[in-house]
Amino acid sequence: MNRSNVHLLDLPNEILLIILKKLNNIDVLYSLFDINNRRLNILAQEITSTDILTFVSIDNISIIDRFCIDILPRIHHNVKCFAFDAVFMERILLATDYPNLTKLKICHFQKRNRFKLFHNIVKPSSVSHPRLSLCYPPLSLCHLPSTTFSSPILTHLYINVETLEDCFYLLDGRLRKLTTLCVNVYLMDTFEEIVHNMDKLLSLKCFSLKSFYPFHQYDNIILLFRRMSNLEKLTLNISIEGQNRVIDGTYVQHDILNYMPQLRSFIFYICTYVEPAALSYKLSSEDIQQTLTNIGLQNVSSMVNDCTAVANYVHGVRAAYSIFSLPFEFDYLRDLDSNFPNIVFNYVTNLLIQDVIPFEHEFFMRIAQSFPLLQNLRIRNRESQKLNGVMTFSSGNCQLHSIIEYPYLTILDVKSSHIDYVEQFLNETKTFVPCLTEFEVLFVDDLKAVTKDFTREETRRNCAKPNNISQI
Numbered sequence: 001m002n003r004s005n006v007h008l009l010d011l012p013n014e015i016l017l018i019i020l021k022k023l024n025n026i027d028v029l030y031s032l033f034d035i036n037n038r039r040l041n042i043l044a045q046e047i048t049s050t051d052i053l054t055f056v057s058i059d060n061i062s063i064i065d066r067f068c069i070d071i072l073p074r075i076h077h078n079v080k081c082f083a084f085d086a087v088f089m090e091r092i093l094l095a096t097d098y099p100n101l102t103k104l105k106i107c108h109f110q111k112r113n114r115f116k117l118f119h120n121i122v123k124p125s126s127v128s129h130p131r132l133s134l135c136y137p138p139l140s141l142c143h144l145p146s147t148t149f150s151s152p153i154l155t156h157l158y159i160n161v162e163t164l165e166d167c168f169y170l171l172d173g174r175l176r177k178l179t180t181l182c183v184n185v186y187l188m189d190t191f192e193e194i195v196h197n198m199d200k201l202l203s204l205k206c207f208s209l210k211s212f213y214p215f216h217q218y219d220n221i222i223l224l225f226r227r228m229s230n231l232e233k234l235t236l237n238i239s240i241e242g243q244n245r246v247i248d249g250t251y252v253q254h255d256i257l258n259y260m261p262q263l264r265s266f267i268f269y270i271c272t273y274v275e276p277a278a279l280s281y282k283l284s285s286e287d288i289q290q291t292l293t294n295i296g297l298q299n300v301s302s303m304v305n306d307c308t309a310v311a312n313y314v315h316g317v318r319a320a321y322s323i324f325s326l327p328f329e330f331d332y333l334r335d336l337d338s339n340f341p342n343i344v345f346n347y348v349t350n351l352l353i354q355d356v357i358p359f360e361h362e363f364f365m366r367i368a369q370s371f372p373l374l375q376n377l378r379i380r381n382r383e384s385q386k387l388n389g390v391m392t393f394s395s396g397n398c399q400l401h402s403i404i405e406y407p408y409l410t411i412l413d414v415k416s417s418h419i420d421y422v423e424q425f426l427n428e429t430k431t432f433v434p435c436l437t438e439f440e441v442l443f444v445d446d447l448k449a450v451t452k453d454f455t456r457e458e459t460r461r462n463c464a465k466p467n468n469i470s471q472i
Contacts, residue, residue, distance in 0.1 A: 009039070017043055025053060030063060033071055055084035055092065056107055064088055068095040083107070083133075103156070105133035133158035138186045141169040150174035158182045163190040164217055167209070167224060172197040182208035182235070188215030201227045208235035212332070214273055216242040222255050233265040237330050239320075241273040246283055246321040248302075249291030257295065266297075269324040271335070273307075276319065285341075288323060299326040305337040307354050308380065317356055338363055345371050349408075354380030359421070361385075361401045361430060368404050377406075378413040385420040405432045413440040422450045426459045439466045 011019075020028050020043060032040045058064060068091050072079070076096040083105035084092055132154060140162040141149055154175050161167065164185055171181070181204065188211045207228060209221070218240045228234075234256070240247060247255075247270050257263065276282075288302040305320045320335045328345045334352040338359070348371050353359070359381050367374070412433070414421045422441060425431045427450070441447050447469065451459040 009037075013039070013043065026055065026058075026063070026067075029053075029071055029075070030066065033074075052081040052083055052103075052105075053079060055082070055088050057085070058088075064091060068092060072096055081105075103133065105158075132156065138162045138184070139166065141166045144169075151177075153177055156180040160184045160186070162186050164188045164211075164215075164220060165190065168196040171201055171204075171224070171227070173199065177203060179203055180206040182206075183210075185209065185211045186213075188213065188217050188238075198223070198227060200229060202230050204228055204231060206233040207231055210235070210237040210330075211239070214239040214241040214271075216240070218243065218247070225256050226259050228260060230262050231260045232262050234260065234263060234267070235329075236266075236268040236270065238269075239271040239273065239334075243272060243274065244278040245272070246274060246279070246288065247272045248283075248288045248321070248323060249293070249295045249297060252292075252297070252323070253295040267325050267329050269322065269328070269330055269333075271320055271322040274319050274321060276317070282319070283321060285339075288321060292323060297325075300324065301326055301341055301343060303340055305335055305339055306356060307335040307337065308356065340366075340370070343370060346373065349373055350376040352378040352380065354416075356381075356383065358383040358385045358418075359424075361404070361424070364424060364431065365402070365404050368406055373408055374406060375408050376411040376413075377409060378416075379421050380416045381421065382416070382418055384418050385424065401430060403429065403432055405434075408435060409433050410435050411438040411440075412436060415440045415442040417442075419446045419450065422446050426450055426462045428461050429458055431462070433462050435465065436462060437465050437467055439469045441469070444469070 009016075032043070055064065055067070072092070073096040076098050077100060079098050080100055081103045082092065082098075082101065085107050089106060138160040142163065142165055149170075151174075155177055157170070157175065157178060157180070159170070159182070161170075161183055162185075164187075167183055167185065170183070171178075175181075178201075209224075215238070218238075221238070245251070252268075252270070257266075283304065285302045285304045288304070289300075292300045292302065300323065302321075302323045305322070306317055307320050308317060326343070327347070328343065329347050331347055332350040333345065333348050336351065336353045337355040338357070351367070351371055351374055353367070359379070367377075412425055414425070423430070425433060425436075426447075439447075448454070450456070451463060454463060
């Protein structure tokens with residue numbers, strides 16, 4: 001049947017709502033309001049109450065003007081979650097009160113306005129059960145008065161900070177109602193010997209601490225843990241160096257679990273970097289696994305990897321001893337070598353692999369199978385692949401290996417690797433990377449050699465999309 005007069009509004013509300021939710025909600029609200037249709041206004045209200053309103057990367061200031069002057073004051077009771085660039089923070093938050101607002105995500109801070117309006121964000125008249133999410137760049141609270149970043153009612157805080165000491169500032173009593181704190185720390189070793197309020201954090205039920213770089217300040221983290229006796233959920237992703245011990249199950253029990261009797265969920269990745277001379281004997285993954293079993297932790301694993309280290313401009317090797325909960329729930333993993341366990345890391349998108357022995361084709365096949373969503377891969381290996389003398393840079397070779405596919409890989413960094421790994425990933429008879437857009441190499445001449453100055457047939461497809469090729 002052919003009906004030329006069927007309109008969008010002929011559809012039932014359920015289908016209309018499904019369609020509208022597929023669209024950008026800011027665009028929908030901007031388009032639907034003031035078109036004199038009560039039904040669409042009601043649908044717009046429902047969208048507002050269920051989705052986050054995202055004012056990020058908006059170039060047209062007239063859109064912000066209309067929302068602040070006309071739309072937000074009319075839907076303010078339905079707004080539950082905001083995300084916006086810091087440049088819009090003052091206009092949006094002061095446009096009206098938001099009695100049902102529970103979560104904020106504020107992006108792209110500038111140093112001069114980081115704390116300017118914090119008291120307006122969490123004032124009792126505008127937020128009932130406030131949550132706050134502060135994104136990069138990381139904030140620093142050091143040397144600021146306790147009234148600068150404080151709230152008597154804030155319960156949930158998701159924040160990126162510069163130093164571990166900023167965590168101590170956040171937990172010095174200025175946020176006494178805080179029940180959930182999720183913090184990413186940029187520099188863990190920048191710590192001044194300042195006397196902080198070390199009272200028990202009896203309200204804190206959920207704590208997450210993640211740090212990108214290895215650090216020495218493990219003992220200061222333990223000071224935080226000893227204050228969290230009512231904690232029910234702990235998420236921990238840390239890498240420690242400068243210790244003459246391996247943080248295994250025994251230390252987890254002594255340093256963490258003994259102080260948290262209410263703990264119900266423990267998601268963790270703890271890696272200890274140890275110089276060979278620091279231990280009287282070398283521990284195996286099985287040794288570490290046994291300490292986890294001894295304290296009753298279930299669904300956990302461990303691994304021991306060798307990785308390169310540089311101290312006083314001297315290159316050496318150190319061991320990375322890792323323990324982690326399963327499933328592995330973090331998106332980043334570093335310093336993996338050929339000895340990783342047969343586990344599927346479904347959440348990891350960013351991976352650093354390195355070793356002092358060659359990575360062969362079979363190893364990269366394991367990587368593809370164990371990291372199915374990998375997007376960013378960095379390879380650190382100066383050793384030539386064993387089979388390379390047969391296969392390097394020549395066309396018409398017989399197919400010696402099955403082709404490995406990395407369907408989501410967009411960034412590949414081989415600038416600290418042998419030229420063989422350029423060949424491994426650009427030669428489509430070995431590896432297919434259909435989404436590769438960024439490629440980092442030590443010398444462009446290596447790239448030209450592998451691709452025969454971008455004329456080699458086997459490298460055409462893998463080189464088709466990269467728009468950012470960089471060298472040191």
